[in-house]
Amino acid sequence: MKHFLSLIFFIFSWSSFSYGSLQKDTDIALQEIVPLQFEQTNQTSLFHYYDKHDDTHWFKYKLSPEQQNIPIILTVSNMNFQELSLFEKYGDSLLFVERTGNNFRSLKEETTRFNQFKITTTASEIYLRAKINNFSLIDLEVATVDEFYKKESKSFLYLGLYYGIVIMSLIFNIVFYFVFKDKRFITYSLLLFSVAMMFLYEDGLFSFLTTNPWLLNNFTMITSPVTALIACIFTYYFLELKKYDAAFIRRVCPVLSLSFLFALLFFIFHNNILLSVCNIFNFIAALLCCHAAIKLFRKEILARFLIFTLGMVLLFGLLYNLHQYGVLEAAMFGRNTFKLASSFEIITISFAIIYKIRKVRAENTHFKTEIKRYIQELETEKNKVQPISSVPSDTEISLADLVKKFNLTERELQVLEGINNGLSNQEIAAQLFLSLSTVKFHIGNLYSKLDIKNRTQAIKLLHRK
CATH class of the missing domain: 1.10.10.10 (Winged helix-like DNA-binding domain superfamily/Winged helix DNA-binding domain)
Structure with a gap:
């Protein structure tokens, strides 16, 4: 009975909170919004304002005449938005329409890739009030229903090609691990899986696996240090650093420890500065992997593969993050470009491993020939x-x-x-x-x-x- 009453109290409290928040949204008057100093974003019809007092972001979007009085879909293709409230401008007031975001995805009847609003409005302007984990571009797309589904069809085709490559590469490396018992295969499989999960989240597909708000809001923070750790382990085995550079572990361990420490502090204090510092240490760990490969550039051909591929992924990853924070606003530095670089890295490293297999087989064949000749010499x-x-x-x-x-x-x-x-x-x-x-x-x-x-x-x- 006690547990039942606690459950009832929890449901009532949650409902009250939800209703109270909804009422707060519906009571916003237009004069509170008009004086705000909106600034132009990377999109022509989209303007942004940050309210430091409430730690909220306001976005104003001007609808074209072609977008009025017809069903349109507004998509925010960015997973950093905890809460999104949509308002329509009518006369001197804002009318609350709908709420979405990571914190409310579990309440929606239909699961979608990204946060979406489907509306038909006569308003010339719409407003979005957002609470964001860490500020990045909103990536707002407004399209008619037909345009939206055509674009989604193409997107899923490209997603199928990318994740098909990932799955085939995972199968390939796992099979060769059991055949050759070489740790390079299994560590690369773990790295592939970790990177694929990060892209799965960025592509909005992770929402089909879970609608848990905490996971959706913190998934990048969880996977980034883990991916950096796996990348260092893969580099250690891939380049055989136990033989060439035993001090590599002593160099990366402090960096990775600080990365995990700041990630933990972020979960406790939720300060974006801690998140940025954590990402800096993750980047330093990747640079240390490149440094280890550069030192072996002349000795080991695998080091050349790693420098070329990892260096390119680091470059495009940096450009992608700068694009997300609005520093570089060119569309060419978006998620798809970063994913293309990742696909190239997967194919190249796979070829590098195939090359290593062929080399090992050739050495084994030569070694067997030498042993046979040696036995013949013994007998003679x-x-x-x-x-x-x-x-x-x-x-x-x-x-x-x-x-x-x-x-x-x-x-x-x-x-x-x-x-x-x-x-x-x-x-x-x-x-x-x-x-x-x-x-x-x-x-x-x-x-x-x-x-x-x-x-x-x-x-x-x-x-x-």
Whole structure:
């Protein structure tokens, strides 16, 4: 009974709040709006004013004669709007029409991609009062019903192509992970999924999965630090930084920690400055990934792939964010351009992984051939020692003695002589016309037969009295 009364009280309180808010909207007089200093936006017929006292944004849209007296659809294709109230101007007053926004999407009977109003009006001006998570362009589109559905059909076609590429790439990488057990595949799959979820949200498709207001208002803040973390992990495995740049982890960990810290502080204090600082640290983490790839530009071809693709995505991502904040108002820096850059990155990285697979397969085939040849040498020279060039005169133990004592092959003796002469593995490979992997294979056998662990011990063994 107690829980039932609590539920009734909650419903009543919520209803009162909703009704009170609605009444507040309907009681707004025109004289409160007219004196406001509206400024021109990136759209010809749209004007904006920010009320610092209420932390609300007002938008005024002037309808053309062709848009009056017919059904039109107003679409705000931006997921940062918590609340949107629509008003029509009639004489000296504003008439409240409808309310939408992330906080009210669960109350709508029909789920739509973005916040929408479907109206038929004789008014020459309409007003939108908005509460926004962090200010960005409103991206208001006004179209007739036929125009709207034609544009939506094209949009869903493009969305299908993009997410089709993403799904195919995910399947491709997951299958190859189970085949090769290479962490590059699974980390890239996680990165693909994370980026796809961010675009799913930006494209308004996330609303079909949930209408939870908290998730819709904070989804970008949740996924941005996670995506930066996964990008760093992918870079670490993709470029084999454990071998080339072990200090990479020590560089990115403080940056990622600060990113998650400011994200947490944002959820507590809801200050947009904290959000901006968090995004800055996410961008720095991405730059550190690029820096690691630049350092390996000459050594590793995969680093060149990563520099080209990640650098391009970072550039278009930065331009997209500047466009969202109204710094760059050109339409070419919008969401579709950013998505196109992301699609190119997906295809390019996939080709890079395919290239790596082919290279590994070629190396494995060559390695198997060398092993077969080595076995044949063992069988041929099992009881036979071929004379080879002598080692320096200060060697106390002759190579012939080593052959008898440790049953070394001719090739192993040649490799041992190279070690004694101070040659590197690459130099020994060039001198004997062998691959580097074959030289390493022979050195491993030498260490095993001579019961030593490094080159120094091999040289000491040769010069031992």
